[in-house]
Amino acid sequence: MRVLVVEDEMRLAEALQWGLEADGHAVDLATDGEEGLELAQLHPYQVIVLDIMLPKVNGYRVCATLRERGVTTPILMLTAKNGEYDEAEALDTGADDFLSKPFSYVVLTARLRALTRRGAAGASATLAFGDLVLDPAKRTCHRAGQPVSLTTKEFAVLECLLGHGGQVAAKREILEQVWDMAYQGDPNIVEVYVSALRRKLDAPFGRRTIATVRGVGYRLVNDA
Numbered sequence: 001m002r003v004l005v006v007e008d009e010m011r012l013a014e015a016l017q018w019g020l021e022a023d024g025h026a027v028d029l030a031t032d033g034e035e036g037l038e039l040a041q042l043h044p045y046q047v048i049v050l051d052i053m054l055p056k057v058n059g060y061r062v063c064a065t066l067r068e069r070g071v072t073t074p075i076l077m078l079t080a081k082n083g084e085y086d087e088a089e090a091l092d093t094g095a096d097d098f099l100s101k102p103f104s105y106v107v108l109t110a111r112l113r114a115l116t117r118r119g120a121a122g123a124s125a126t127l128a129f130g131d132l133v134l135d136p137a138k139r140t141c142h143r144a145g146q147p148v149s150l151t152t153k154e155f156a157v158l159e160c161l162l163g164h165g166g167q168v169a170a171k172r173e174i175l176e177q178v179w180d181m182a183y184q185g186d187p188n189i190v191e192v193y194v195s196a197l198r199r200k201l202d203a204p205f206g207r208r209t210i211a212t213v214r215g216v217g218y219r220l221v222n223d224a
Contacts, residue, residue: 001046001116001136001156002026002177006036006062007078008054012101016049019105024152026179033057040066043176045073047112052079052090060093067094074115076108127162129220132201132209134162141201148200153178157193158201161210161220170217194218 007013008031017027030036033054052059077095090098127134131144141148156178161169171190202209211221
């Protein structure tokens with residue numbers, strides 16, 4: 001999933017980024033409320049980790065503003081405080097969950113998974129295209145009823161393609177969704193993972209599901 005972390009304590013922000021990226025997620029960082037508010041409205045994040053005590057605009061205001069503007073991305077609010085009134089205010093401004101500092105990284109990631117599952121509950125729990133089925137919550141992939149083992153990045157690239165249905169997913173969009181907006185490496189990395197997906201999802205089943213749209217990106221096509 002793509003995560004936005006809004007945290008001005010750099011050691012904590014970088015530790016969260018390192019841990020989440022090690023788990024296969026794309027992470028964008030914002031170090032003040034103004035930047036966090038802007039990024040949260042520009043990009044389709046699956047979840048936002050939002051500190052309360054932030055420069056420029058505090059977390060309460062960021063959260064309330066996002067909700068007022070129709071942004072429904074699940075928000076996990078962080079606070080160094082530990083009072084019931086702070087927790088109540090976090091929820092009242094539109095946060096979906098809260099976590100007091102210091103916290104366990106294991107607990108944080110469990111909370112994030114729970115929030116994304118809740119978000120998926122309002123939509124479809126699985127993504128499908130023909131006989132290709134992906135379950136983001138269970139992290140499973142099946143083709144024609146048979147399980148297909150995917151790496152973390154392969155799974156994320158396929159999830160992005162399935163999210164577009166039969167529409168084109170631009171290469172830059174895949175990069176931002178699966179890696180992050182600050183990725184400076186070779187953009188051809190997308191081709192590497194698409195090739196890997198074709199070897200696992202198409203070749204064994206005699207299909208050609210992932211089509212290249214030259215100069216743009218990729219789209220899924222029916223080839224049953």
